Amino acid sequence: MALCALLLGTAVQSQVSGKLVIADSSPVAYATISLLKRSSDSTLVRSAASDAKGSFRLSAVLPGTYIIKVSCVGYSNYVSSLTIPGSAFDAGTILLKTAGKQLSEVVIRAHKPLVEQGAGGLVVNVQNSILTKGSSVLEVLSRSPGVIIDQQTSAISLNGKSGVMVMLDGKLLRLSANQVATMLNGMTADDINKIELLATPPAKYDADGNAGLINIVTKKNKRAGTSGSVTASAGYGKGDKSSADIDLYNNSSKVSLHASYSYNRDHSYALLLAQGISNTPIIGGLTNFHYNGQGNTVSVYQGLGAGLDYHPGAKTVIGGAVYYSISSNQNNSHNFGNYALADTNLVFDSQLVGNSHTHYIHPSLYLDQSISPAQKLNINLDYFDHHSNGPTQVQSNFSDSLFASRQRNLANANINVFVAQLDYSNSFNKRLQLETGLKSTYTPSKSASALENLVGDHWVPVSAGTSNNLATRELIAAGYAVLNWKPDSLTSLSAGARYEYSRNTTDHSLNAQYAIDRTLGKLFPDVFFSRKLNATDEVQLSYTQRISRPSFAELASYVSYNSPTSVFTGNPALKPTITHNLKLAYNRQDYLFSILYSHDTDPILGVQGVPGPTKGLVYLMPENADWQNNLTAQATIPVKPTAWWEMNYNFIGGWHQYRISYFPQLLEKSYFSYSLNFTESFKLPRKYAIELSGYYNSSSYNSNSRSNGNAIVNLGFKKELNNNKGSFQLSIADIFAGSSYRGHSGILVTDAFDTDVQISYRPESYFRPIIKLSYSRSFGSTSKKATRDTNGTKAEQQRL
Template sequence: MKALLTSVIILFLAASAKGQVYGRLTDSIGNPVAFATVVLEKSADSTLVHSALSDEKGNFSLRTAPAATYIIKVSCVGYANYISASFTLQTTFNSGTIKLKTTGKQLGEVVIRSAKPLMQQTTGGLVVNVQNSVMTKGSSVLQVLSRSPGVIIDAQTNAISLNGKSGVIVMLDGKLLRLSAAQVSSLLNSITADDIDKIELLTTPPAKYDADGNAGLINIVTKKNKQTGTSGTISATGGYGTDEKASTDLSLNYIKGKISLHGSYNYYHNRTQGLLLAWGTENVPIIGGQTAFNYHGDGHFLSNYNSFNGGLDYRVSARTNIGGNLNYNVGSNKNNNHNYGNYALPDTNLSYSSLISGDGHTSYFHGNFYAEQAINTNQKLNLNVDYFDHNSNSSTQVQSDFSSTLFAPRQQNLANAAIKVSVAQVDYSNLLRKGLQLESGLKGTFTHTKSRASIENLVNGQWVPIGAGTSNDLATRELIGAAYTIVNWNPDSLLSISAGARYEYSQNTTDHSLNAQYYIDRRLGKLFPSIFITRKLNATDQLQLSYTERITRPSYADLASYVSYNDPVSVFTGNPALKPTITKNIKLDYKLRDYLFSIVYSHDANPILGTQVVPGPTSGLVYLTPENADWQNNLTLQVAVPFKPAAWWEMNYGAIGGYHKYRVSFFPELLKKNYFSYTLNFTETFKPAKNYAIEFSGYYNSASYSSNSRSNGNAIFNLGIKRDLPNKNGSFQLSISDIFRGASYYSQLGQLVTDSFNSDVKINYQAESHSFPIIKLSYSRPLGSSGKKTGPKESKTKDEQNRL
């Protein structure tokens, strides 16, 4: 791979070592003409070779192909187009001073209105401008994220994967969400998409971002208001699938002079349900050995969230800005499940029926302070301090008629977790000279977590812990120190090189534990290099080559010693022995006008796999826990193709497909697997009349494999209709999610090798929309005045919020 990378870099740089054409542009009286477009074409067939813009002094320079005959074309607003006589180039050609003639016409007032495309390519990945989608109104951020290209959210576990890889880290405004997959989904479900500006899907982030996330980073960017005066928005949504949904959002902003204030409140309510069907065979010693079983779980869930956000920005002087932000989110989750089934043994048949009721509460607080100082016109210094506090506690009661040697007819499952994260970061940038910029920074993160969990039996009116392997009390501490440096170099107007490196040192330790195997003291120091080479082929097309290295540290939930009830023969738990995943990526991007093409090769060492069937401390009990695979290789191709057949019709199509290969050795026999999988997505937007818009969108995920399981493909289609009211009185929006009821997820466990329990299990999870599409009606309107854009700068903090 290193040889391939070296060869491609040489090819990129070789193009800049050919002949050169240069000159100067002026008007008829000798004034320089800046920012004019200069194009070099072959005179024989008008083939475009290179293009560039003239600088402030009117100078231009074009790097060319080998010796040939060329012509120069110049165009600029207010001037007549210029075409030179043909000339033969050997090594260099000086066109001298080219005088452009004015057109003699004066432009009147020009108002430019341009909507951002739904998807844009940026350094490190794709940007999805979510407000361009009719489906955004009334949706939660999690629902919008599930419709983003390459993003797959497991409907049952809430695990997020990007481009077929599960090691993805989620950020909110550049802050890592250091939470579990379930906690991340709860938080994103509590934020309405009305407050979101864009979603950045960064598969190969540069060195200024944290090195966490072998699949990359998903950065959710909230709206930033810059209108003077008082302004805001209000929206309300009501909906129904098989149960009711509702949300409301109010945001207010005040900007005057040096002060900017903003605040928002949103409420989210969702009652939903899901059906879990499982059947097959499994060797479960705790109930007597090999058994054939059927399992039926009918779940009903209720979520309520309240979120508050407020902030202040103050421009101290022309060079200094300070500010802060507070975010508080509180929510509750209730679930009621009726689970039943039977276990057929050689000499008996055990029936199982239980009523499971759970009640959980979460709170999330994030405080931020920032200061920005422009030392001079070339140097800037930014300081960011963040504090995160997340608490969750849940209690689950189980009433069952199933008897075994382990569980009593009544059990309870208690789980509590507290996470506190402190972060300090300093970033410095310096424009050393034209075309050469230095970026560097330091960052420290300290995290303290406490988790307690147990499954208890009711014996003679007293709750009694079952014993080893079903309870624990664990505290962990983690310290991460990081430093990075990036050099951005633009040798000419066509070539740019960004080379950087990030060094991170981490230490993870446990304070105490009920189980000796959970004591850990792990230290890791590693350098993560990155390089991005971008070459413009012409005014619209470009190539970019990048190489990055990343790490996925086990999340706090993966490491925690929690134990939670799953069914009479199995429990969920963490794995403090997990190793971090180290990933190397090489990526080539090609932008052809608005078409985007990417190909990336990655190698993961010790990839983290979730929910594996393994034995544990209690003999005969099935443990569902995360484990490390040996390695995984991926070769992935991504395509994003927009079309505009007519002024009233826009189309966006995308595809992500790849070849995957991995090896797993924690089963009794070695598992090797290679397979091909792909995802297709599309969005069709129609504007049949003024103030009306219709959107039809959908995606298809092919079958895929993970460890010892196979997931079948499925497709989801959505429809949205929007009506803008006259006189800026707001808009109505109707959305129908999963109109063909495709939310049925089928998987097979134990299909590739024999695990420790000889599992051969089929699972079918049916989400709410499989029974009936989810229909929502939203109304939103702007509030207050709308002055010109101004006000203090927004915080440029980049980095912190995701693991537990």
């Protein structure tokens, strides 16, 4: 159907051309020409840039009446009505005037594309999706091109690679994958402006993240006066969902204030099925087992934020902000299984009850100073405090292993992060600019965990290998310099480097067996080159180096219960991953194409079943592979068959190869995998809209396991009310119940436990689509005022 409509539409499409000049007939180069739908919302139809001679061309335009808008720095906007016939159309010579009095009667709303190409990767404008309202940030992230979130471990991968780091407003979330997922799942996406998928970030960003960085950018309200927004949603799957969010702003010439509150509750359900063969000496040897785990979880998240910007003069901005969140996670799971041994049959039935709490606070201060029109200085001071406590108790009938019929799991973590950053930029002239900066990060942390059996009336440790207590300290000192050069109006070159020195140590007095004292000093260079071929086409080439340091959770000594035969733990011996990236990108209008090659040394693989201190017990812990190669192609194709129908397709696919030597046998594997994201948007009369979106992920491999492919389709409806009274959105997630995640472990080589296990994980939407109804409304002043975009330090918060 889509193909037929596209063919019919292209049969009558036209090309619009013209030229931009000023009063003395000089051409205006690289102005933005926008063709807008002549309607109440002035939707963007096509856009292009004028070339060095002032000429422009808009391709594939349907006949009709439009508004043409021309904008360029230093010139007044040109706005005019335009009727285009069903053939090539010459708009003639358009005269632009130098900036003077601005138009006040014409209001034009330009519509950004859903996906854009930036220097470091893709940018997703999430507010263009109907499904954003009422969704959590994690749900929106999972629908982004190339992003895959492991439903069991919460690990995030980008373009087929694990090791991605997550930032919030340019600051790394220095938390574990599970902690990041918990935080993002609690945050409402109504506050998110865009998501930057930076596969090759430049040197001004931290070098952490061998798969790149994901930067989640929140909304910034720059309206003068008092304004705000409110959003509320309610929904149901197998459990209830609800969220609320309110933002308040007050901006004046001297002071800008901001306050926000968000609430999110999610009662969810999940089912884990596992069956196969494993050699588990802890219960008697070779075992044929069936395992069933039913998860029933209630998560509640509350976040409170406040900020202040003060403008003592035209060249100075001083500000600060604080964000505090508290979350709880009540887990009530029922697990049962059957373990068939050579001479007996063991039946397992248990009830797991846990109630974890997390407190997170982030105060920050900053100073922006314009030393001169060409020189700018920025200073940021940040502090992050994360404390979690997650006790769990298990009552079971199983006493044939290391664990008693009643046991408990204690897990506490306290992490502090201190960050100081200074950034300086100097534009020597219109063609040459320098960016440089210094940054220091100090992170002390403590973690304590234990598995204990109830013996009589006393809790006693299960064994020496199932309890730990560890303190770590990490210092990272970094400096960077980037030189941006424009030899001509068509070419730009950016060359830079970032040097980072890090030292990671443990407190030997707490646990001598985990004594670590490691240092690493390394230079991370990068080069970005771009060349405009004409007004619509551009080519980009870049080389970058990255590092993935083991997270604190991956290094920590925690031990947590998984099953009667296995436990989760960290690995203090993990080495960092060093990555080399080479990327070629080509952009033609809104069509984006790229090829990325990367090589990783010592890539970190999570949740590997290996032997540990307690003989016969399976330890699920991260390990280093030897190396990994990836060759990935990406394409973003926007299609607009009609003025009311927009389509956007994103394809990411590539070849992957890795080698692992920690198994009894050497493992080398090459495979091809791909993913496809799509969005179909329909604008209907009376301010109604429909959105259909989804993705398909092909089968892939990780270590000694294969994950099967799966597909998810979502549906959304939107109704905008008259007189700016807000809008209603109805979203239906996973309408065809496609979110079953199936895998096969032990498929490539024989591991230390002769594992051959098939796993199926079924989240809540597999059993029933999740339906949410949301209402949102903005209120207050509509006038604009330029204020600081408070991103703060350009990179801190993930690895805890």
